[in-house]
Amino acid sequence: MAKKGGSKQKKMNARVDFTPMVDMIMLLVTFFMLCTTLLKPQTMEITMPSDKEDIKTENKSQVATDEAITIIIDKDNKIYYFMGKQSAPLVPFTETAYGKDGIRKVLLQKNIKAAEQALALKKEMEARYSSNPAVADANQKEYKERIQKIKNADGTPTVIIKPSDAATYNNLIDVLDEMQNCYIGKYVIDKVNASDSIMASEKGFTIMTTK
16 A cells, blocks of 8 residues: 655755855955055145235235236126236226136136147157056156146246135135146235225126125
């Protein structure tokens, strides 16, 4: 007589061994540590006016030339500029805009020679490109030294940046970025004074004087 019921099957417990994953994770960590370039924080050099009266007078005499450009940043994304001495008669106080068709165009027209030299230097360094790390580092160092000389050479403009109390931080950063875009190495940040406000009012503009 046959036995009723089928044969019982053994149940296998599913088990995944994650031990090899430890080795793989360590390899990935090592790979990213060796291949990822750590980003260094980039700083922007800003020449600030000194609080000493004698140095302040000296700085004023240095920038009070035809090479000086004064940029005034005001509220509502307003930006103005004038060239030359502030005390000179009939100084053109002009409103412009941000970007390549605004203040950048003005600065590049004032700094044509340096811009042409900088572009020529870039092409020269691109032609000397090397995959050798040592050579690449040497080229990069040479480029930085030569571009600084171009930016600070005689005849390049000195820019005086004056944000009003109503100006935004982003607008100031935009103007500082234009110093790099236009290859200008000589610039300072100063305060809007009463003379700036008077000059603006004569042209129909209102600028808040910095306290």
